Amino acid sequence: MCLRPGSLLQPTFATSAMDTPNPTSRIQIVQGDITKLSVDAIVNAANSSLLGGGGVDGAIHRAGGPAILAQCRLIRESPDYRSGLPTGEAVITTGGLLPAAYVIHTVGPVWHGGQRSEPELLANCYRTSLALAAEHQLASVAFPGISTGVYAYPKKEAAAIAVREVRQWLAEHEFPQQVIFVAFDTESKRLYEQELAK
Numbered sequence: 439m440c441l442r443p444g445s446l447l448q449p450t451f452a453t454s455a456m457d458t459p460n461p462t463s464r465i466q467i468v469q470g471d472i473t474k475l476s477v478d479a480i481v482n483a484a485n486s487s488l489l490g491g492g493g494v495d496g497a498i499h500r501a502g503g504p505a506i507l508a509q510c511r512l513i514r515e516s517p518d519y520r521s522g523l524p525t526g527e528a529v530i531t532t533g534g535l536l537p538a539a540y541v542i543h544t545v546g547p548v549w550h551g552g553q554r555s556e557p558e559l560l561a562n563c564y565r566t567s568l569a570l571a572a573e574h575q576l577a578s579v580a581f582p583g584i585s586t587g588v589y590a591y592p593k594k595e596a597a598a599i600a601v602r603e604v605r606q607w608l609a610e611h612e613f614p615q616q617v618i619f620v621a622f623d624t625e626s627k628r629l630y631e632q633e634l635a636k
């Protein structure tokens with residue numbers, strides 16, 4: 439599904455969590471700009487400062503306005519996050535002016551060749567983000583390809599981890615009821631489709 443600029447995606451959730459034994463039926467793939475999605479939460483591929491950056495992070499702060507940054511600053515003032523959000527962890531803020539009610543910020547690993555726990559850290563991003571969504575009983579959550587931009591994680595391997603972790607989570611939890619993988623380009627869309635077909 440492609441999004442026209444300015445259009446809002448309103449995913450249709452035909453099935454409830456309780457009657458979907460196959461978690462794949464609770465997963466959608468869309469291609470487009472995550473800031474346009476009308477979902478309960480979008481996930482931000484943030485950096486550990488939580489104070490904004492480029493890529494999807496910049497797009498989210500630009501579209502969501504200053505309320506998101508204000509909450510990120512408050513989070514940074516808490517003792518747990520004085521030196522930033524550790525890689526693999528996640529926090530939640532308002533969605534500000536976004537169509538999404540919340541933004542879940544997580545810090546993906548920088549790709550260094552795969553020998554520095556990158557797969558485990560990336561899996562943690564998905565799990566901690568999903569745990570926050572479940573804690574807040576959010577029905578729908580959209581993920582960008584965490585770490586697959588500036589952080590240079592190979593897209594195929596990242597898609598495999600994303601699909602594996604989300605499937606496992608959905609098999610074991612009622613919330614979130616729907617997960618949307620947002621592909622920013624056609625190659626990423628194809629990679630998610632391939633993983634979901636397995």
Ligand code: ADP
Pocket residue numbers: 470471472473483484492493494495497546582583584585586587588589590591620621622623626
């Ligand atoms: P990271 O630093 O974690 O690699 P980036 O923001 O550089 O984060 O990229 C993460 C992914 O998000 C990349 O696949 C990039 O193409 C994608 N992306 C960038 N902007 C958007 C957007 N507005 N909506 C959805 N995905 C986006």
